[in-house]
Amino acid sequence: MDRLGRNRNDDRQQTGNAPSDDLERRVEHRTYELQEMHRHTLQVEKLRALSRFSASVAHELNNPLQGMLTVLGGLQRRAELSDEDRQLLEAALGEGRRMRQLLRSLQEFARPSAGRQVVMDVQATLDGLLLMLAPDLERAGIAVRRDDSTDLPRILADTDRIVLVFESLVVNAIEACQGRGGTLTVTTRRQGDRVSVALTDTGVGMDEAEQAQIFQPFYTTKPAVKGTGLGLPVSHGIVRSHGGEIQVHSRPGQRATFTVLLPVRGSAVEEGTGD
Incomplete structure (x- = not known):
């Protein structure tokens, strides 16, 4: 009888713990959701700040950069250069194109598409x-x-x-x-x-x-x-x-x-x- 009584008490304890365990899981899940919402809010604020900054940067840098690339491209096609100078010119062009790609990325990140397909x-x-x-x-x-x-x-x-x-x-x-x-x-x-x-x-x-x-x-x-x-x-x-x-x-x-x-x-x- 004592063993049977102990088994019943154990069953009641396990049954009694079930709602508590479920509540704990729900609290953990809700806490995780709130943390994710907070991270998302911070990310949105970063994106808004970047949008304002990138629009200004792209406008100020894009036109002079394109002018520089045009001049350097003309030198590459027409100038008689030593091998070392030509390598330096190609390096400058490569870095300029990389900067142009970055500016395009910033512009694209900052503005929605016009939807022209x-x-x-x-x-x-x-x-x-x-x-x-x-x-x-x-x-x-x-x-x-x-x-x-x-x-x-x-x-x-x-x-x-x-x-x-x-x-x-x-x-x-x-x-x-x-x-x-x-x-x-x-x-x-x-x-x-x-x-x-x-x-x-x-x-x-x-x-x-x-x-x-x-x-x-x-x-x-x-x-x-x-x-x-x-x-x-x-x-x-x-x-x-x-x-x-x-x-x-x-x-x-x-x-x-x-x-x-x-x-x-x-x-x-x-x-x-x-x-």
Whole structure:
């Protein structure tokens, strides 16, 4: 009887603890939600401050920077320079283009899209972008490989903004391979009703913790002098605004692949593929 009594008391104690345990879990969950809301509020305030600052910076710096790039580009094409001077000129141009890309990222981060979408040839866009960035890729010792689909449909997109996405990913690849050279493989495919563009570099790669945060504003794996933590979050927002997504797969010390998936958006766009 004593044993039976003890068992009943134990059952009552366990039953009595159940509501308390449930309340504790609910309190912990609500506490976590409040902490996340607080972090989100702080982040929103940071973004608002950045928007005001970036609009001012971009306006003041963009025009003189473009003038400098034009002058330096003219010297590169026309001036007779020694090998050492030409290397210095190419370095200056590369840094100027990197600054221009940063300013474009700041502008994009600060303002909503105008929503102008046109029929876009993704492969032709990549051709032009890689040609523009060829000096930077060559200087970093990066060979470009193309693996293009032969039947890739054109898409409906805001071309300027999608170019910004691809440019940001190529610049990231260049920086990931800095000092070690490597290969950048650009692969285009159709996946159902979407177009896939994968950029794979053989750079330093990322671990799982870095991949989990890579699209968060202000997070960067780069040195403070180079990284602002804006390029990938901006790109992520642009792609999402098009109804697409960016995926990342990486191994530390080996490679990183960023895959941009964009919707074709309708048969009317596909009919123009063969033009």
